Amino acid sequence: MENIIRKIRMYYPVSDEALEALVCLFERFVFPSKTIIIHAGKLDRKVYFIEKGITRSYVLHNGKQITTWFSKEGDTACGSWDLYRHKAGFEYVETLEETITYSISIGQLNELYRSYIDLANWMRVLQQENFLRLQDIHIRRLNWSAQKRYEHLTKECPELFQRVNLGYIASFLGITQQSLSRIRANGHFLT
Missing domain, CATH: 2.60.120.10 (Jelly Rolls)
Known part of the structure; x- marks a missing residue:
């Protein structure tokens, strides 16, 4: 434990x-x-x-x-x-x-x-802490571009990209999987 x-x-x-x-x-x-x-x-x-x-x-x-x-x-x-x-x-x-x-x-x-x-x-x-995280997520969805939300998540939780289906990550970010693929294809991916 x-x-x-x-x-x-x-x-x-x-x-x-x-x-x-x-x-x-x-x-x-x-x-x-x-x-x-x-x-x-x-x-x-x-x-x-x-x-x-x-x-x-x-x-x-x-x-x-x-x-x-x-x-x-x-x-x-x-x-x-x-x-x-x-x-x-x-x-x-x-x-x-x-x-x-x-x-x-x-x-x-x-x-x-x-x-x-x-x-x-x-x-x-x-x-x-969970309430504040949810509030931040909500504010980011309203104010940040999809690329900026993606970049923030790669810095905050890089292990998600090794363990979680990209479709689930796209959904969490409030974007389509195609949009996430475009962001990653344009060089904005986790190395």
């Missing part, structure tokens, strides 16, 4: 005692590539901590999959409506390679927050 613990402590100095309480409740899952672990419209009361692998979150819009997020080693994956509203969410989460996760129920996680303020603070900081 090295990746998970490292990432938790990257966001907040969670105590050994709190981490032990969290880890004791984990249930391990190994999902093959292309497995949908969270389904839109279906209540899922689990949070998945990714030890190894990568997932993508997406929504369906007019029958088309629109990628909204990628989660990799150390990240968490869950439905935000499931987590905060106790309602079935609108996103799917799919593994893009074999993915090892440790899950915990949202109810158990909420209990841990009541018992360990450092875990509650870790989640607060994590969600704050």
Whole structure:
């Protein structure tokens, strides 16, 4: 659980005692590539901590999959409506390679927050950072050219281009796969 613990402590100095309480409740899952672990419209009361692998979150819009997020080693994956509203969410989460996760129920996680303020603070900081990332993505889509969004992603997350289908990356950037191919063909590619 090295990746998970490292990432938790990257966001907040969670105590050994709190981490032990969290880890004791984990249930391990190994999902093959292309497995949908969270389904839109279906209540899922689990949070998945990714030890190894990568997932993508997406929504369906007019029958088309629109990628909204990628989660990799150390990240968490869950439905935000499931987590905060106790309602079935609108996103799917799919593994893009074999993915090892440790899950915990949202109810158990909420209990841990009541018992360990450092875990509650870790989640607060994590969600704050995720909110700011989403806000940045939204602003970039409104104000930046496709080429500039691509260049930023290659600097921010270069490993995505080695691990993720370019169609998913294009969707995440809000452009067509053909546009992404043109940008890369014009010498704006990862070396």
